[in-house]
Amino acid sequence: MQCDYFDAGLCRSCTLMGVPYAAQLAEKQARVEGLLAPHLAGPAAAVWGEPVASVESGFRAKAKMVVGGTVAAPTLGILDGQRRGVDLRRCGVIAAPILDALPAIAAFITTAGLTPYSVPERRGELKNVILTLGADGLLMVRFVTRTADGLERVRRQLPALLTAVPAAHVVTVNLLPEHKAVLEGEVEHVLTPARALPMRVGDVELAALPQSFVQTNTAVAGELYRQAAAWVDEVGPASVADLYCGVGGFALHAAGAPGSGRQVVGVEVSRDAVASAELARDARYRRDDDRARIRFVADDALEWARQEAALPELVVVNPPRRGLGEPLATLLAERGPETVVYSSCNPDTLARDLAAMPGYRVERARVVDMFPQTTHVEVLTLLRRTGR
Ligand SMILES: C[S@@+](CC[C@H](N)C(=O)[O-])C[C@H]1O[C@@H](n2cnc3c(N)ncnc32)[C@H](O)[C@@H]1O
Known part of the structure; x- marks a missing residue:
């Protein structure tokens, strides 16, 4: 992609401007593969799926x-x-x-x-x-x-x-x-x-109140949620937690069809985001039993997890760039479920968190290119326990 502002030196936000898109994606894939190599469950070829590519321009929502x-x-x-x-x-x-x-x-x-x-x-x-x-x-x-x-x-x-x-x-x-x-x-x-902006992301219509986080690249975020939901369905847990759930993209994709019975709880610190997720749930699910089985709570992810006597059968985490941090990574290592789906916008903190969760190995992974023209990248991983 070519940009007059970049060429004139007026804006350097897109640090990879001018680098062919295929080369950007290959570099991101290689960098992330290198960072996660010590944590894989098997040969890299069996773990890594195709990267999810974006359009090169006009993607920022x-x-x-x-x-x-x-x-x-x-x-x-x-x-x-x-x-x-x-x-x-x-x-x-x-x-x-x-x-x-x-x-x-x-x-x-x-x-x-x-x-x-x-x-x-x-x-x-x-x-x-x-x-x-x-x-x-x-x-x-x-x-x-x-x-x-x-x-x-x-x-x-x-x-x-x-x-x-x-x-x-x-x-x-x-x-x-x-x-x-x-x-x-x-x-x-x-x-x-x-008060809320409707957003169609993947297979779900989300709602965004003003002070809630929404993913930057709507089309790629839709693919991210679909892939995560497909992995969740393969595992087939009876209960799921979506930590750092924002407006509920992962939770509502993992909640399944009306009447599926899967218990889902989303945990998020922003009250606007929790209210947004509830709006989207209520628009999508009309039955009281569905609304009761899909809950969103305004809480700190670590505090919530500390207070739960038993965590759900599968936990999705999608923290900000700083990652989970040592206390939550350790808590998951000690009493997390068999399967964790970790979506990260910062592969460095993802690798650091994985080092603190030695009982888990990366069984599946995909680079999801939410941020073309920059070195930023999203990585979606499926983690499985190999012992404690
Ligand atoms: C990368 S965003 C992900 C949001 C959502 N999963 C999505 O796909 O849009 C991280 C979210 O974590 C929330 N957050 C930040 N610190 C948190 C904490 N300590 N506990 C719970 N949520 C937190 C932010 O408000 C934000 O919505």
Whole structure:
């Protein structure tokens, strides 16, 4: 893939830009195979399946645009070394329906009088605009502002925004008063009747409330969930836990058909994500017995596991980049089930966690390329006990 912003040195976020996609995928496969080699249950050829490839461009369903420039000429993109705005509104890895909305978003910033926040001067109002693409081209548009003045400006001009961006299904204002290098704050005001963005991922319609994590690459995430569900079905457990479940992608794929009877519990620290998962479950399953057998709890994964007298027959884990960490890896090593499905967005912490779980071996594995043009990669593994 070629990118004018990369070639001009304006943005270097996609560190592999210009490297042929087949070479990117082969390099990722080789690197991950090397890291996991000490932990395999058998010969590499028997463990590793085909990598799941992505389209090379337009795959990002989430765009986090930092706002810079002036009210009259805002930039949507990143900040440069001097913390000034760089406009990236034609970024080629972002999904087209999001790019299509950006000119109208920029015009809205001007008409609503939302002064872009200047990091060097610590002045201004609008910090970021975060867009997510859902099912049927629907968008969630979140304005991250410094004060309630920004909130009122967006609220007053909302009808104009909805006319200019008809795909905007959920519009929110997130307040971030502190001068901090984070993307968003804790307080969120939803301005539209719809609070959740529907997202069709794999075989399930998920729902995303504003402050919940969703995977970046919807098509590849669908393949990830399908593969995990296929492995779960091969094992056929009566009960499954999905730790770090987010909006419930793994849990709802593993829950099976209505009436399957499989007990599923998703554990997730974000309340918005838990509420999102419950919305998706209730839309998918109409029967009370299904709703009762698929539960989501807002808790820390480690604390939850510590409190469970007996863990479910199969555990799925999908932690953030830092991985499980020593305490949870050790807990699983000591009293985890026969089978663990570990999906990792950081092969280094995956390898570190596997070293702390010596009773498990990697029986199946696949590289899942959620993040083309970067060195980041998702790895899905099926771990089986070989003894304690
Ligand atoms: C990589 S995301 C995976 C989410 C989900 N499995 C998916 O496929 O979208 C990691 C998730 O872990 C959650 N999380 C972070 N720390 C946690 C903790 N200590 N306990 C439980 N969940 C946590 C985050 O809120 C986030 O939703």
